[in-house]
Amino acid sequence: MTTHTVFNQVPPLVGHDLADDPALLAGLEREGAGWAAGEVHELGVLAGTEQAQEWGRLANEHPPVLRTHDRYGHRTDTVEFHPAWHELMNVAVTRGLHGAPWADGRPGAHVARAAKFFAWRVDAGHGCPVSMTYAAVPALRQAPELSALYEPLLTEPVYDFGLRAPLGKRGLLAGMSMTEKQGGSDVRANTTTATPTDDGTYRLVGHKWFTSAPMCDVFLTLAQAPGGLTCFLVPRVLPDGTPNPLRLMRLKDKLGNRSNASSEIEYENATAWRVGDEGRGVRTIIEMVNMTRLDCVIGAAAGMRQGLITAAHHAAHRKAFGSYLIDQPLMRNVLADLAIESEAATVLMTRLAGAADRAVRGDTREDAFKRLALAVGKYWVCKRWPSHTAESLECLGGNGYVEDSGMPRLFRESPLNGIWEGSGNVAALDLLRAMVKDPQTVEAFFTEVELASGSNAHLDTAIRQAKDSLTDVATAELRARRIAERFALVLQASLLVRHGHPAVADAFCSTRLGGDWGHAYGTLPPGLDLAPIIERATPKIA
Known part of the structure; x- marks a missing residue:
């Protein structure tokens, strides 16, 4: 039997442009990126659709799952994501929210990227690897020979998920790995060691307490080299295609940001390349x-x-x-x-x-x-x-x-x-x-x-x-x-x-x-x- 009629309920907030924000658009123009208004609106309209909002909901309702081993007992150290996560990542990367501005010579490119990052607000979790990839480029430039290899792929607007040798992929994502159990924000208290080898690389042994987005292709990390705390580039997969021994110990059970995997990792003689001088990691x-x-x-x-x-x-x-x-x-x-x-x-x-x-x-x-x-x-x-x-x-x-x-x-x-x-x-x-x-x-x-x-x-x-x-x-x-x-x-x-x-x-x-x-x-x-x-x-x- 009908007990009541549903009325005075608010319709869904869909079909709007999330970039239709007077303060945002005025800032975009004022800070030299008015040329990107069309791209920002396009992304804002997509963010306001029912489909995009459903991607955000599903990515959080079905958080990532850690798979440390395959069925035969081989170590895999992988994280599985719901398909909605990949939809979100694909939009973000192909629209240039990651490292793309570093390859764009137009004045205002970084402002345009900021406005897009602002407008594409259907899920905060996938913004983590996107943000870290954006931020990795200027740090990596401290090692010009590494930057020449990796920067073109970090700025390429292609989402290429999966653990493979990074220089053989069409596009890369970067993370950073600094925090340790005993130090937190005090990274100078880190105990992970970096031992130099004859081929110019280093071997890392130690742990990290909070490494978000562990399925990124490369990471900037801090470790204690002979000359002091130093920054290193650590790939998940080595150039010859073999896994770098970064062990994913567990995923964090977080208050929010649940679509994004945040992990504890251990380095078991992981291969790393130095970025910048020894002792100048911070x-x-x-x-x-x-x-x-x-x-x-x-x-x-x-x-x-x-x-x-x-x-x-x-x-x-x-x-x-x-x-x-x-x-x-x-x-x-x-x-x-x-x-x-x-x-x-x-x-x-x-x-x-x-x-x-x-x-x-x-x-x-x-x-x-x-x-x-x-x-x-x-x-x-x-x-x-x-x-x-x-x-x-x-x-x-x-x-x-x-x-x-x-x-x-x-x-x-x-x-x-x-x-x-x-x-x-x-x-x-x-x-x-x-x-x-x-x-x-x-x-x-x-x-x-x-x-x-x-x-x-x-x-x-x-x-x-x-x-x-x-x-x-x-x-x-x-x-x-x-x-x-x-x-x-x-x-x-x-x-x-x-x-x-x-x-x-x-x-x-x-x-x-x-x-x-x-x-x-x-x-x-x-x-x-x-x-x-x-x-x-x-x-x-x-």
């Missing part, structure tokens, strides 16, 4: 770390946008107490507050991508700005993502707490970027380290921020406070998080005042800098113009 691999940190910011900003548009879509179609949620004053306050945070993250992300692009092309001032601003952005945007997603989920009420909504998966992803490539403390201390080692980074940072001087009284005051925070050197380490937060807020505010929608910039400065704000989202003061802010956040369904 300096060599930091090129890779900085690029993956940029992707942490991009991923967090993309996650915020996804939570925001999901909440806005729900509010636009759900009625309660006689009217649509999106028309009710308190919900409008919440949505606008979430939108302000999202736009601030996106405008910062695009600016960092622009700085990275120009730094690659030899702009030393942009490189100095990026050095400081990237640490600030990594700390702050990644810190803001979990609370932002929690509030977005709450906008859906109980519907947001069930897996079908997709919000629990997004929430489980949200803490990861704050941990990956250095937790909050590591990022904040890296900010201090940059200021001490290279004072030009401070000059470049404030030169950028002060481009908005005189435009907003709250911002002018905050800039002075940020400068004053550097005077007490004795307590700087204790206050490192406060310094990073203040730097992040003045940078976001400056960018919004100069490039953002006036309503967003005004609301950001009066709340985040002016103090007229509560301790939760949805506490914006009266008098702000919320209509354009909410309109920019509401997805348009085809």
Whole structure:
């Protein structure tokens, strides 16, 4: 018997363009990659389809499985993935989200890639090997002879899955392997040894506690050589086709990012090629770390946008107490507050991508700005993502707490970027380290921020406070998080005042800098113009 009629339920959020984001598109144009708008929209439309979203769901519902041996007892050390994973990877690689920008001479190529990475947000897990491949190229260039062999394949837009001799494949993926049980972020405490051989290679013996995407073709890893901690290139398969003895011990059972395999590995005299000089491993691999940190910011900003548009879509179609949620004053306050945070993250992300692009092309001032601003952005945007997603989920009420909504998966992803490539403390201390080692980074940072001087009284005051925070050197380490937060807020505010929608910039400065704000989202003061802010956040369904 029919017990009720289903109504007042929100239609699926499909048939929209995930690149249809005013802050993203403005940043794409401003940072020199307007020529890529068509490609970004194409990827955004694909990301908004039911098929692509189903790939993301299936890849997480059916996580990777470790196969250490075959049926006869031979060691295989392989990981099986659901077909949806390969669909996601194929899209990402063929669209150039991996190493492709390094082979693209056009100004803005890295900005275009960042925008695509942002728009293709159907699953965070497969972004890990994509991001590491992108980041491996500049580090590998420390060994020109290796780079000449591997870089063309790392930049080739071909997804060629499977363990085979890397130079015989059509395209390669790269990972990195640094963390050990006893050290964590303190990689100088690593104990894996690297013994040189007569043929110029090294033999690695030791373990790694967290090696993500172990089915990548090559890895950059750190080990203790006779001259100290050194970076090495370690292939999964040797040039003659025999397996390199990298033993996959187990896969991590993680909070989120479940579509991606993260493993513990052991080297049993694995063959490796040195990248850079002995004893300079951290300096060599930091090129890779900085690029993956940029992707942490991009991923967090993309996650915020996804939570925001999901909440806005729900509010636009759900009625309660006689009217649509999106028309009710308190919900409008919440949505606008979430939108302000999202736009601030996106405008910062695009600016960092622009700085990275120009730094690659030899702009030393942009490189100095990026050095400081990237640490600030990594700390702050990644810190803001979990609370932002929690509030977005709450906008859906109980519907947001069930897996079908997709919000629990997004929430489980949200803490990861704050941990990956250095937790909050590591990022904040890296900010201090940059200021001490290279004072030009401070000059470049404030030169950028002060481009908005005189435009907003709250911002002018905050800039002075940020400068004053550097005077007490004795307590700087204790206050490192406060310094990073203040730097992040003045940078976001400056960018919004100069490039953002006036309503967003005004609301950001009066709340985040002016103090007229509560301790939760949805506490914006009266008098702000919320209509354009909410309109920019509401997805348009085809």
